[in-house]
Amino acid sequence: MDSTSLIFLLLLAGGVWFWLSSIRVLELARSAGREACIRANVQFLDDTVASIGVSLVRDAFGRRVLRRTYRFEFSETGNSRIEGRVVMQGESVESVTMDPYLVVT
Structure with a gap:
C-alpha cells in the first residue's frame, strides 16, 4: 500500500467518524430541545x-x-x-x- 492510499483511507475514516459523531450529537441536541420545551x-x-x-x-x-x-x-x-x-x-x-416569549396561562 502506497502512502497516497494510506492518507486517503485515513481521511475517509476521519470523515466517517465525524459524520457518525455529528449524527449522535444531533440526536442528543434534538432531545435536549424537546425536553426544554416540555418543561x-x-x-x-418541526421536531428538529x-x-x-x-x-x-x-x-x-x-x-x-x-x-x-x-x-x-x-x-x-401555535401562531408564532x-x-x-x-x-x-x-x-x-x-x-x-430560549428567546423570551409570552407566557400563556
Whole structure:
C-alpha cells in the first residue's frame, strides 16, 4: 500500500467518524430541545434542530472537544415561531436557551 492510499483511507475514516459523531450529537441536541420545551410548556416545532456552528474548545479535563451549536424553533401559542439554542460540548449538553416569549396561562 502506497502512502497516497494510506492518507486517503485515513481521511475517509476521519470523515466517517465525524459524520457518525455529528449524527449522535444531533440526536442528543434534538432531545435536549424537546425536553426544554416540555418543561416550559411550549410546542417544539418541526421536531428538529439545525446546526449553526462548530468550534474546538477544551473540556473540564483539558481535552479538545467540539462545541456544536444548534437552533430550534418553538411556539407558545401555535401562531408564532421563537428561536431557541442548544450548545453541545462533546456529547454533553452545555446549555439550552430560549428567546423570551409570552407566557400563556
